[in-house]
Amino acid sequence: MIVEVVGGADEVPEVRVEGVDDLTRLHLAVGALTDEDVDGALRQAGMGRLLDADTGLVDVAALRAAAEPRATAADWAERFDAMITQAEADGWTADDGASLHVHVEPAASA
Template sequence: MIVEVVTGAEERPEARLVDVDELGRLHLALGQVTDEEAAEVLEQAGLGRLADGDTALLDVTALRAAAESRATTPDWQARWDEMIGAARTKGWLSEDGATLQVQIESAAGA
């Protein structure tokens, strides 16, 4: 799954989820937006916040709610739980399970 922050309609940055059925990898992809724009859009969307230039902290509940409604694979919930469990073992999940640390990458074509 990819959380993208890219320039959308009317050249305004927007957050969107893509590849919601691909739960083997999760990251934040930034298009041609500034860190400030990305931070603002993530927070306005309720999806999370930037931790620094390399990582973001995504809200697990908001991310699941946004992705689950668009999922098409029948075992999506089980695979989501596996992804969260793996993140916990790697130290990427906060102690309370509320936020997930992900890498920031450049969006394709950015």
């Protein structure tokens, strides 16, 4: 799954969740935006926040709420729960398990 924050100089940044059925990876894809714009967009969307240029936090409940309605796999909920359990085991959780640490990468659409 990819949490994208994209927008242009004259656009309001947009947060969207893409690749909702791919639960083998999770990262934050950022378009041509400042760190402040990315952090503000994530916070305004209730999706999380930016820690630094390389790391963000994504809220687990917000991620699920954004992705689950668009999922097509019958076992998606179980696979999502397994992804969160694995993230916890790997030490990628924050905020008492409410958020996940994610890597920041350039957005393909940037």
